[in-house]
Amino acid sequence: MTLSKRYDEVMAHIEVTDEMRSRILNNIQKADVTAPKKNLLHFPGAKKYLSIAACFALLLVGALTLPRYLTPDSPENPILAQNDDIVNVSSIEELSDTVGFEVNNITGLPFEVEQTEYTAYWQEMAQVSYAGEWQTLIYRKSVGEEDNSGDYTDYKNCINIEANHISAQLKGNGESYNLAIWNVDGYSYSIYSENGLSAEEFIKIIDDNF
Amino acid sequence: MSDCLIQRFPAPIERLTAAIFWFISQFHSFALNTGAQTTNQLAVHEAVNQKAAQLLDKYGNHILRLSYSYLHNMSDAEDILQDTLLQYLKTAPVLENENHEKAWLLRVAANLSKNRIKYNEKRKVDELDETLASQEREDLSFVWEAVKSLPEPYREAIHLFYYEGYSTAQIGSILNQKEATVRSNLHRGRKKLKEILKEAYDFE
Numbered sequence A: 001m002t003l004s005k006r007y008d009e010v011m012a013h014i015e016v017t018d019e020m021r022s023r024i025l026n027n028i029q030k031a032d033v034t035a036p037k038k039n040l041l042h043f044p045g046a047k048k049y050l051s052i053a054a055c056f057a058l059l060l061v062g063a064l065t066l067p068r069y070l071t072p073d074s075p076e077n078p079i080l081a082q083n084d085d086i087v088n089v090s091s092i093e094e095l096s097d098t099v100g101f102e103v104n105n106i107t108g109l110p111f112e113v114e115q116t117e118y119t120a121y122w123q124e125m126a127q128v129s130y131a132g133e134w135q136t137l138i139y140r141k142s143v144g145e146e147d148n149s150g151d152y153t154d155y156k157n158c159i160n161i162e163a164n165h166i167s168a169q170l171k172g173n174g175e176s177y178n179l180a181i182w183n184v185d186g187y188s189y190s191i192y193s194e195n196g197l198s199a200e201e202f203i204k205i206i207d208d209n210f
Numbered sequence B: 001m002s003d004c005l006i007q008r009f010p011a012p013i014e015r016l017t018a019a020i021f022w023f024i025s026q027f028h029s030f031a032l033n034t035g036a037q038t039t040n041q042l043a044v045h046e047a048v049n050q051k052a053a054q055l056l057d058k059y060g061n062h063i064l065r066l067s068y069s070y071l072h073n074m075s076d077a078e079d080i081l082q083d084t085l086l087q088y089l090k091t092a093p094v095l096e097n098e099n100h101e102k103a104w105l106l107r108v109a110a111n112l113s114k115n116r117i118k119y120n121e122k123r124k125v126d127e128l129d130e131t132l133a134s135q136e137r138e139d140l141s142f143v144w145e146a147v148k149s150l151p152e153p154y155r156e157a158i159h160l161f162y163y164e165g166y167s168t169a170q171i172g173s174i175l176n177q178k179e180a181t182v183r184s185n186l187h188r189g190r191k192k193l194k195e196i197l198k199e200a201y202d203f204e
Helices: A003-011 A018-031 A045-069 A092-099 A199-209 B011-071 B074-091 B098-119 B127-134 B138-148 B152-163 B168-175 B179-197
Strands: A086-089 A115-121 A125-131 A136-143 A157-163 A166-172 A177-184 A187-197
Touching (some): A018 B011, A092 A115, A166 A199, A177 A199, A187 A199, B098 B152, B138 B152, B152 B168
Antiparallel strands (some): A136 A187
């Protein structure tokens, strides 16, 4: 039996009982969600204007004094941490340094790239996201052989392709493919395409870059 | 003197009588309005209660199970279910269809559950543990303990993907996360589960 079926069995033990149902409906009835909202309290005129003046004064003081205390990131290598485990960096070189292995940019994409983002996950997986007007590509590289895409969609079409001595698996629905996965020399690779690419386009990307 | 003498009440009594009649008419009109308002309010109450029951029957188990996956005890999960329904009834969100409605409810339940975790000082009893133990379902206890031990970001991705069947894009929308983050959490969650369960189960 698969894990997900076991998990379904576990969850089947948690359900709304008749007693719980009555209790909840009773409480909701007592809560009276239809009660009219309370009237707004109005500030007396003088207090209102004094409060506004105080806010402006604070803003002014803040604008004048805060810049002294904020230390800007180095303009050369700003690192913007989302949290300890997931780190956005500003270049492919920094990404390579962060994850500890070489990562290269993908070139020759079949769309115009408007934005590129570099992210290191848990210092062990490198991700580069290429976003264009109608397409987004997410490229990942990590140590090991497991599929690192995180895409466990049950695709209808799966084919194997060969490109530049690399055997990759393509997955998708319909005429295009959303995911390419392969591993080489102890590294796992994946390319996820939000709007799908043809098999030829994937072959060209792998041929040109790997 | 042949003037007809019109017999009239003395003026003060006339005024008093007029005042009494005016007062009675005002009271009658007030009573009618109040009656109408009360009838309206009762109708609204009834509609709200019916909606609450409808939501509970359609989505109650889904909301309860998601909350339980965060909080690991039935009384907190029940509170979250109740609060989620109350939010819906108070906000009356405009939703396109049933799928949208369910996603909205799960999003609210996830947020409320996470807020509850922050304020829970003492961990309460996990009834599911006890139930599975009493049924001697070690296989299910094993799975539950494994999922329970996952960090929250992995656990919520695993629950919504495998139990609710949402895509990673939909999960991203429910949890207000980037899809790439959801996929990474799913990947890590599976990896950790495999380590804990020692390859005893396949995911597919």
